[in-house]
Amino acid sequence: MAMLEAVETESALIFDTLVDASAAHPVTGYKAFNLGSFKLSRDEYFARIEWPAKGEQRSHLIPADAFLRAVMRDVAWGFFYGWVNFDHVVGTRNLYGKVDMYAGTFNGVLKAAGVDYTEQFETPQIMATFKAILRDWTNAGFDPFAAPSETGTAFGRKSGDNIEAIERFRVATRRMPGLKGDSPLRDDLPVNRHFADVAQDEPEVHASEGFEGQLHAFSLFKYLSRSDVSWNPSVTSVCGTSLFCPTTEEFILPIVHGNDRIEWFLQLSDEIVWDIGDKDDGNPRARITMRAGDICAMPADIRHQGYSTKRSMLLVWENATPNLPQRYESGELKPYPVEF
Amino acid sequence: MSTQPGFNTVFGSLVQYTKGTIELVTGKKSHYAFSNIFEVAAQSAPYEKVVVGLNLGYVIEAIRAEGTSPWFTCAHDEFVIAVDGIVRVDFLKLDAATAQGDGTQLAGELPKGRPMGYVLLKRGHQALLPAGCAYRFEASTPCVLLQQTVQGSLSIEKWADICLK
Numbered sequence: 001m002a003m004l005e006a007v008e009t010e011s012a013l014i015f016d017t018l019v020d021a022s023a024a025h026p027v028t029g030y031k032a033f034n035l036g037s038f039k040l041s042r043d044e045y046f047a048r049i050e051w052p053a054k055g056e057q058r059s060h061l062i063p064a065d066a067f068l069r070a071v072m073r074d075v076a077w078g079f080f081y082g083w084v085n086f087d088h089v090v091g092t093r094n095l096y097g098k099v100d101m102y103a104g105t106f107n108g109v110l111k112a113a114g115v116d117y118t119e120q121f122e123t124p125q126i127m128a129t130f131k132a133i134l135r136d137w138t139n140a141g142f143d144p145f146a147a148p149s150e151t152g153t154a155f156g157r158k159s160g161d162n163i164e165a166i167e168r169f170r171v172a173t174r175r176m177p178g179l180k181g182d183s184p185l186r187d188d189l190p191v192n193r194h195f196a197d198v199a200q201d202e203p204e205v206h207a208s209e210g211f212e213g214q215l216h217a218f219s220l221f222k223y224l225s226r227s228d229v230s231w232n233p234s235v236t237s238v239c240g241t242s243l244f245c246p247t248t249e250e251f252i253l254p255i256v257h258g259n260d261r262i263e264w265f266l267q268l269s270d271e272i273v274w275d276i277g278d279k280d281d282g283n284p285r286a287r288i289t290m291r292a293g294d295i296c297a298m299p300a301d302i303r304h305q306g307y308s309t310k311r312s313m314l315l316v317w318e319n320a321t322p323n324l325p326q327r328y329e330s331g332e333l334k335p336y337p338v339e340f
Numbered sequence: 341m342s343t344q345p346g347f348n349t350v351f352g353s354l355v356q357y358t359k360g361t362i363e364l365v366t367g368k369k370s371h372y373a374f375s376n377i378f379e380v381a382a383q384s385a386p387y388e389k390v391v392v393g394l395n396l397g398y399v400i401e402a403i404r405a406e407g408t409s410p411w412f413t414c415a416h417d418e419f420v421i422a423v424d425g426i427v428r429v430d431f432l433k434l435d436a437a438t439a440q441g442d443g444t445q446l447a448g449e450l451p452k453g454r455p456m457g458y459v460l461l462k463r464g465h466q467a468l469l470p471a472g473c474a475y476r477f478e479a480s481t482p483c484v485l486l487q488q489t490v491q492g493s494l495s496i497e498k499w500a501d502i503c504l505k
Contacts, residue, residue, distance in 0.1 A: 221464025
């Protein structure tokens with residue numbers, strides 16, 4: 001089920017037996033992992049992904065910091081909607097119960113050359129493996145959920161761990177944060193340094209006698225100013241399967257997201273630049289600059305990656321209706337939302 | 341003491357916004373349905389519910405709040421976020437919740453019900469508009485609201501007027 005609030009990844013911990021890990025490397029100290037025919041390893045600077053194609057072993061390197069930021073999002077989001085490209089070569093596609101991992105399959109040149117590879121996994125297996133990689137490869141002092149200027153380095157040989165940082169998950173909200181029995185507000189988290197000027201006053205709620213607790217309001221901007229992670233859409237209001245998932249953004253979205261449905265972005269503060277490419281081959285299509293108040297659709301046939309210099313507030317709007325991927329793929333639904 | 345300037349968070353408003361851009365490589369700008377909610381609200385009549393986001397029946401509406409709105413009601417939960425100015429929202433527990441189907445509906449001139457109270461929203465504040473209640477907005481100076489709901493009879497689509505082409 002593709003409901004954002006239904007993401008349940010904790011149970012993956014009990015599937016450690018599904019993880020195929022090596023002993024720690026004698027020099028770097030890191031373990032290597034097999035996932036089907038994929039081999040994943042890291043050294044002082046790079047994550048290395050290897051796969052078979054055309055009878056030979058192929059390989060791809062990703063800087064360790066970028067790789068860990070990408071895997072962090074994929075794990076925290078339970079593989080999210082559609083395609084989560086770690087970069088222009090490697091990524092995952094969520095099939096909601098199963099997950100494809102691919103190398104080169106959605107890169108026009110590699111695909112045409114036949115050197116790409118895709119393998120399908122049961123979600124618990126790939127989740128358990130990705131979590132084991134995060135636990136082993138994230139050193140003390142590096143928070144893969146933070147912006148670069150907020151955290152230490154991902155580079156070097158193995159040095160401690162940061163389990164606390166990688167155990168944060170998407171906030172599950174049923175109706176609206178702060179309601180009785182629903183997800184909490186963030187009064188106990190500090191205001192992010194980039195949002196020190198954001199007003200912290202809450203709305204006034206004056207319930208008449210007999211209606212105490214039935215009116216509900218909170219300061220969304222205060223709530224966002226206290227987000228302790230970047231690029232992590234979290235649900236703040238639920239209208240049927242319409243989910244408002246605002247998030248705070250700084251530096252670069254660590255993945256290139258190719259959605260299996262249309263989503264919308266509404267820039268709530270500051271500015272983000274989005275690189276838009278073709279979902280299948282990655283060719284550039286547009287660069288969109290969004291400033292406060294701008295709203296636009298991300299069509300279902302593109303991939304996107306955002307850049308935000310100052311930490312900014314973004315409303316990501318998702319439609320979590322099941323079966324949308326099939327309806328877009330069959331052509332029943334057009335990839336863009338309106339014609340005018 | 342640091343002399344480095346702090347960070348300035350830039351929000352938009354009816355009187356001050358800077359619309360972004362699309363640098364197109366291939367395809368059509370219209371496929372991104374790109375608009376700016378402050379520009380939309382600046383060109384709207386008070387409480388006109390202009391659709392700025394549409395996703396298979398679900399909508400985001402940009403609303404210019406100015407003066408007192410009609411009473412609205414809805415069969416399902418809706419949400420409102422004030423993104424500029426100050427707005428008061430009054431709530432009524434309807435004696436008979438009549439709304440059926442999707443989206444916001446008018447609740448009539450003087451709907452029968454018990455006053456539940458009110459909330460005061462400033463910029464960035466979000467309120468729940470619970471299913472089956474009636475609610476009314478009041479703003480002494482023009483301000484801007486975002487509403488999360490389902491497309492209904494009051495929803496107005498005018499994409500060609502508001503979007504980059």
